[in-house]
Amino acid sequence: MQFIPNIIFILLLGIGIYYFASNVKKLVRNIKLGKDVDRTDQKSERWSNMIRIALGQSKMVRRPVSGFLHIIVYVGFIIINIEVLEIILDGILGTHRLFLPVLGASFYGFLIGTFELLALLVFVAVVVFWIRRNAMNIQRFLSKELKGWSKNDGNNILYFEMVLMALFLIMNATDVHLQQAGVGNVISQFIYPLFSGFSLESLHVIERISWWIHVVGILIFLNYLYYSKHLHILLAFPNTFYANLKPKGQFSNNKNVTKEVQLMMDPNADPYAAPAEDEGEPEKFGASDVTDLNWVQLMNAYTCTECGRCSSVCPANLTGKELSPRAIMMKTRDRLEEVGKNIDANKGTFKDDGKQLLGEGYITQEEIWACTSCNACVEECPVNIDPLSIIMDMRQYLVMEESAAPQELNAMMQNVENNGAPWQYSQMDRLNWINEE
Amino acid sequence: MTVPVMADLFAEGKEPDVLFWVGSAGSFDDRAKKITRAFVKILNKAKVNFAVLGIEESSSGDAAKRAGNEFLFQMQAITNIEVLNAYNVKKIVTACPHSYNTLKNEYPELGGKYEVLHHTQFIEELINSKQLDVSSANINNSTITFHDPCYLGRANSEYNSPRAIIKAMAGAKLMEMKRAKNNSLCCGAGGAQMFKEPEKGAMDINDLRTQDALETNPDIIATGCPFCNTMLTDGIKNKKKEESVQVKDVAELLAESLSL
Numbered sequence: 001m002q003f004i005p006n007i008i009f010i011l012l013l014g015i016g017i018y019y020f021a022s023n024v025k026k027l028v029r030n031i032k033l034g035k036d037v038d039r040t041d042q043k044s045e046r047w048s049n050m051i052r053i054a055l056g057q058s059k060m061v062r063r064p065v066s067g068f069l070h071i072i073v074y075v076g077f078i079i080i081n082i083e084v085l086e087i088i089l090d091g092i093l094g095t096h097r098l099f100l101p102v103l104g105a106s107f108y109g110f111l112i113g114t115f116e117l118l119a120l121l122v123f124v125a126v127v128v129f130w131i132r133r134n135a136m137n138i139q140r141f142l143s144k145e146l147k148g149w150s151k152n153d154g155n156n157i158l159y160f161e162m163v164l165m166a167l168f169l170i171m172n173a174t175d176v177h178l179q180q181a182g183v184g185n186v187i188s189q190f191i192y193p194l195f196s197g198f199s200l201e202s203l204h205v206i207e208r209i210s211w212w213i214h215v216v217g218i219l220i221f222l223n224y225l226y227y228s229k230h231l232h233i234l235l236a237f238p239n240t241f242y243a244n245l246k247p248k249g250q251f252s253n254n255k256n257v258t259k260e261v262q263l264m265m266d267p268n269a270d271p272y273a274a275p276a277e278d279e280g281e282p283e284k285f286g287a288s289d290v291t292d293l294n295w296v297q298l299m300n301a302y303t304c305t306e307c308g309r310c311s312s313v314c315p316a317n318l319t320g321k322e323l324s325p326r327a328i329m330m331k332t333r334d335r336l337e338e339v340g341k342n343i344d345a346n347k348g349t350f351k352d353d354g355k356q357l358l359g360e361g362y363i364t365q366e367e368i369w370a371c372t373s374c375n376a377c378v379e380e381c382p383v384n385i386d387p388l389s390i391i392m393d394m395r396q397y398l399v400m401e402e403s404a405a406p407q408e409l410n411a412m413m414q415n416v417e418n419n420g421a422p423w424q425y426s427q428m429d430r431l432n433w434i435n436e437e
Numbered sequence: 438m439t440v441p442v443m444a445d446l447f448a449e450g451k452e453p454d455v456l457f458w459v460g461s462a463g464s465f466d467d468r469a470k471k472i473t474r475a476f477v478k479i480l481n482k483a484k485v486n487f488a489v490l491g492i493e494e495s496s497s498g499d500a501a502k503r504a505g506n507e508f509l510f511q512m513q514a515i516t517n518i519e520v521l522n523a524y525n526v527k528k529i530v531t532a533c534p535h536s537y538n539t540l541k542n543e544y545p546e547l548g549g550k551y552e553v554l555h556h557t558q559f560i561e562e563l564i565n566s567k568q569l570d571v572s573s574a575n576i577n578n579s580t581i582t583f584h585d586p587c588y589l590g591r592a593n594s595e596y597n598s599p600r601a602i603i604k605a606m607a608g609a610k611l612m613e614m615k616r617a618k619n620n621s622l623c624c625g626a627g628g629a630q631m632f633k634e635p636e637k638g639a640m641d642i643n644d645l646r647t648q649d650a651l652e653t654n655p656d657i658i659a660t661g662c663p664f665c666n667t668m669l670t671d672g673i674k675n676k677k678k679e680e681s682v683q684v685k686d687v688a689e690l691l692a693e694s695l696s697l
Binding site for chain 1: 466495512543593594619637
């Protein structure tokens, strides 16, 4: 009978890890629905970007207040997780504070003291985050794409963190041995007096309950990630690693178009020649659905934590246009999830559902045509997400597959075609400016 | 005004050191043509051995590409590259950040590999190498704020050259806007917006950007892009400030300050 807690713990741990692993599998499968793009070059620059931007949070502090608070939560999260290692081992082995005798009271106390201090700081930072989200008039938390589930999701994460940090401190405060030994109880010693009327036994029960809820909470949180914007805590790393390294103004040249243009301009090409071999379906130009995007763009969508810094600097969004780069990423993820579920429901193959990312319920043409391609969103994103590339791929689809450009743009393009300038001037007049003073 | 044309030089068996890519706006837009002429004055003053393509130049294809017409873009690019390569062009300077960006970044893959400079970068080089003497440049105690064009700034990380030129003029007081350099706000013309009405919204982007600029109480809003110039000029008109605030290209300011 004495091993029942150990068995329950191992069972819970197993279930938690199993579900997490199956979610990760689904995540990877969905990301791989994207087209191939080679991002394996310049390895050292990629590593350095990951270390600076994801690990070092360098772009977070562009907004000093939220950046600083975020770093507290981030550092706290990573360091307090060292304690989770002890919790897991204690749970499996049925021990209590396994590391105390191993590390010695003073070093163990130093570690626990650090964790407690960080737990308090994280708790405070998270409360400030909650106030910023719910009680202050911060525009990027009030946008329409942040209503409903997205707003709840953001708050859920904050509640999770508050509860986990509080439980960690209560667990230590009600650990009578720890309090009496005075090992590392830098914060919990002030919580301990709150329990002064409690019997030893009830203190022990509270300590155990806190311990169990804490560890089960961590496992639930782990499995909440896949359904939440909070995936960035994992994906920020690959996302910054695989991000575009070229100048931001360089948009990729569509290779299929190059082939066609070169064929058209080759004076020796036979326009009536049959294709050399069966080429299958002609390649679709641009993107109208998630499977037309590349896998980095899809990973971007899962990485987005909906902070809205992109939209808060977007000139179109700032002037009240429909376009919000954050919404582009959120809709891409929603549609990708829908496609993934469709594949799961149809035994591994996608069954046409008559929907696509560019269209009803997702991204509208109005949003696509509001973009100035200014790259402010790309510059601003703390984890190097590129909403602009998705917008541009969709423009390509609209123009090259649907001929659905706004009328004025059609006129502009016609001019370029006819007279080599976006306006209706003859190419023969290109030097007139010399004599016009 | 001396403007050598590539075909003429070629006929004489000469090759210029640098090709000045004028761009469609610089060739046809009345306001932008003034920028073109100002830059040519600077080139002549510094005795730069340059040429233009003239009637052999065609749209870079930037607007077509940002509008989604990759096919038209690549047709333009490959046609232009044939011309540029036939003249053995090695170095290009342009006063349009959009041409600059696409020539520099998007042409190489299609066979057009050149050293491409924005005119502010080129002018800064002329100043630093003492080929252009700016010791007499004077701009009469003017407060100048510089608007970073997206395709020069964020797109290609060039923030210093235009500012270096402004600072080289005596009497120039450079004031930064609250949104500057990599945090700069677009004028509203990029991504082919120049050629269409904006989507519906609460206000126009150029008006918002003009507000940013006016907060610095400038005498002059300087920029380095013909499209930004148009957008901000319109913004100033909308604010009824055209009497007190001028919108000028950095090249125009330098040419004026040197009394060219």
